[in-house]
Amino acid sequence: MTAYTINRRLWSTGRYLALSLYVLFALFPLFWLFRVSISPTKLLYTEGTSLWPSMVTIENYLIVLQDTSFPTYFLNSVTVSLGTALCTTLIASAAGYAFSRFKFKGKAIIAFLLLLTQMFPLVMVIAPIYRLMQPLGLTDSLTGLIVVYTAFNTPFATFLMQSFFDAVPKDLEDAAMIDGCTRFQALIRIVLPLTLPGMMATLGFIFTAAWSELLFALMLINSESQVTFPVGLLNFISKFSVDWGQMMAAGFLALIPACIFFALIQKYLVTGMTAGAVKG
Amino acid sequence: MSAVTLNNFSKSYGKMSVLSGIDLTINSGEFIALVGPSGCGKSTLLRMIAGLEEITGGNIEIGDRTVTDLAPKDRNIAMVFQSYALYPHLSVRSNMGFSLKLRKVATEKITSAINSASTMLGLDQLLERLPKALSGGQRQRVAMGRAIVRRPDVFLFDEPLSNLDAKLRVQMRSEIKSLHQDIKTTSIYVTHDQIEAMTMADRIVVMNKGNIEQAGAPLDIYDRPESKFVAGFIGSPAMNFFTAEYKPNGSDGFININDECTIPLPKLRTLQQGTVECGIRPEHLSLSKEKKTGHSIKVTVDVVEPTGLATIVYLSFGDQKICFYTSDRPDIGPGDTVYLQLSENKLHLFDVNTGKRLN
Ligand SMILES: Nc1ncnc2c1ncn2[C@@H]1O[C@H](COP(=O)(O)OP(=O)(O)OP(=O)(O)O)[C@@H](O)[C@H]1O
Ligand SMILES: [Mg+2]
Numbered sequence: 001m002t003a004y005t006i007n008r009r010l011w012s013t014g015r016y017l018a019l020s021l022y023v024l025f026a027l028f029p030l031f032w033l034f035r036v037s038i039s040p041t042k043l044l045y046t047e048g049t050s051l052w053p054s055m056v057t058i059e060n061y062l063i064v065l066q067d068t069s070f071p072t073y074f075l076n077s078v079t080v081s082l083g084t085a086l087c088t089t090l091i092a093s094a095a096g097y098a099f100s101r102f103k104f105k106g107k108a109i110i111a112f113l114l115l116l117t118q119m120f121p122l123v124m125v126i127a128p129i130y131r132l133m134q135p136l137g138l139t140d141s142l143t144g145l146i147v148v149y150t151a152f153n154t155p156f157a158t159f160l161m162q163s164f165f166d167a168v169p170k171d172l173e174d175a176a177m178i179d180g181c182t183r184f185q186a187l188i189r190i191v192l193p194l195t196l197p198g199m200m201a202t203l204g205f206i207f208t209a210a211w212s213e214l215l216f217a218l219m220l221i222n223s224e225s226q227v228t229f230p231v232g233l234l235n236f237i238s239k240f241s242v243d244w245g246q247m248m249a250a251g252f253l254a255l256i257p258a259c260i261f262f263a264l265i266q267k268y269l270v271t272g273m274t275a276g277a278v279k280g
Numbered sequence: 281m282s283a284v285t286l287n288n289f290s291k292s293y294g295k296m297s298v299l300s301g302i303d304l305t306i307n308s309g310e311f312i313a314l315v316g317p318s319g320c321g322k323s324t325l326l327r328m329i330a331g332l333e334e335i336t337g338g339n340i341e342i343g344d345r346t347v348t349d350l351a352p353k354d355r356n357i358a359m360v361f362q363s364y365a366l367y368p369h370l371s372v373r374s375n376m377g378f379s380l381k382l383r384k385v386a387t388e389k390i391t392s393a394i395n396s397a398s399t400m401l402g403l404d405q406l407l408e409r410l411p412k413a414l415s416g417g418q419r420q421r422v423a424m425g426r427a428i429v430r431r432p433d434v435f436l437f438d439e440p441l442s443n444l445d446a447k448l449r450v451q452m453r454s455e456i457k458s459l460h461q462d463i464k465t466t467s468i469y470v471t472h473d474q475i476e477a478m479t480m481a482d483r484i485v486v487m488n489k490g491n492i493e494q495a496g497a498p499l500d501i502y503d504r505p506e507s508k509f510v511a512g513f514i515g516s517p518a519m520n521f522f523t524a525e526y527k528p529n530g531s532d533g534f535i536n537i538n539d540e541c542t543i544p545l546p547k548l549r550t551l552q553q554g555t556v557e558c559g560i561r562p563e564h565l566s567l568s569k570e571k572k573t574g575h576s577i578k579v580t581v582d583v584v585e586p587t588g589l590a591t592i593v594y595l596s597f598g599d600q601k602i603c604f605y606t607s608d609r610p611d612i613g614p615g616d617t618v619y620l621q622l623s624e625n626k627l628h629l630f631d632v633n634t635g636k637r638l639n
Pocket of ligand 2: 322323324
């Protein structure tokens, strides 16, 4: 072995070591979540911080699923997050396409306004939003939450989608239009398939954002039947104690839809879809 | 196959005029090369013919139809882009069949059109591949194939070969030419490469700043450029220019270069006497070490570039640079003083102000 190959092996080993450390670091909280959720409550404090409890139980899960309103919260969250993700992606795709392909009056101003909405802390707008939603009958309703989330996520999603449309060469649309497409057909047949990964990424991103949103959900929802899961989690904290085991079990269950969702879309997230379109 | 006629074709972006009143008729089956410096409006003109760019003024006819207001898809043209613009998510086969499928052509017909085009272009083995799995030259061929299967009235090419390496470019050049000889579709070909233009085109259109400077057969343009711009643009190495004094002399005239060399000429019709721009191509000079009788100027050798096939010599004439091209291998080196003879019947004279041809 020459010094060069030794050196290269050292480098690649080092790289994997660094990556493993990083993954360990990122996943440890999740592991701890799981570890606490399967620990019997009575062992929680006595065993301290051992990596694995001496006794394992699914009791916490059973309680969460059978004796609390968690399943309702969970369904509410799925509804709101899916609704938000779909609405936002649809609007953002249309807007992003327009920003990417058309010249129109006031384009710069609209872009600036969109950016401006991202600059205020949400806390500032909660009261006005509440006043706005109340007469419309949109407080204490999942539809209201979808509307608010969509409104707040659309600007960012629009810029995201614009960048995906920008990445599709304009020549492709021109070629399609010469080949016999209208602009709309070119969009559907050529541009859309190529931006699908981007749309999926946006969908996933917005879904996750809506899934974990707490502030608006806390302020706009009153009735137990409309509560989403992040707010629901707070119910495990009572005045006198926190039921860690149940809370962690609920939290762990809440990870499932996000995982399923990403498993479904991950094949679209592989990059390089536009490779080979034009010579780079 | 159709003729293309442009009448007073113009384009401006806001106040900036990019094309000012282009009039051009392209005959049915003709292969036209559009050349000109970067930014002169070649691509814009091509895209306007395709319908991709809005037309500010004038109109265009393809065959016997006026297509000025038609969408690109209704003009029955095909275009090959510099970037190839292959649909990345579709296989070679689907790329080539895309337009026919949109037109709802029967599947068997599509298949046979694709097969005959792919045989013609040597793509048979690649039909199921995605564009990203192809080399540059293969992508180029697929782009050609996509245009061919359409059987369009007109082919438009926007610098289709400029992304290929030199060798492949030469090969594709002759392939496109022989393809045109087979299918004889009216073609408009934008290029930067004058060799491409000279070798492929039936007629070259030289553009400058949104105008047509000259349109004509390649050798006519080479031998009789109508303006100093065309003379300098066409030909590589480029034509040499000197300023000279023209004087009439009885029924004839002569020019005088730096009081060193006097060359008799037929009388000019448009100029009495005065300063002219005198051009001569590098290959119309001859070099000698001693001053010979005839029309020669004394020059100093700067650089000698042997290419194997020929020798290109750069020389100084006073503060002017001159290029000399010969298929010989002259025995000279930098710093040598030599004499260049100018063949009097190969001189091009241009007006100093307008740049228009005088002789
Ligand atoms: N959207 C636009 N807005 C304003 N000016 C433009 C626009 N598109 C092109 N132009 C101008 O029009 C002129 C012609 O451009 P065009 O692309 O036709 O040049 P070209 O001859 O094809 O050049 P090249 O050889 O570099 O490809 C250029 O000066 C360019 O700056
Ligand atoms: Mg161009």
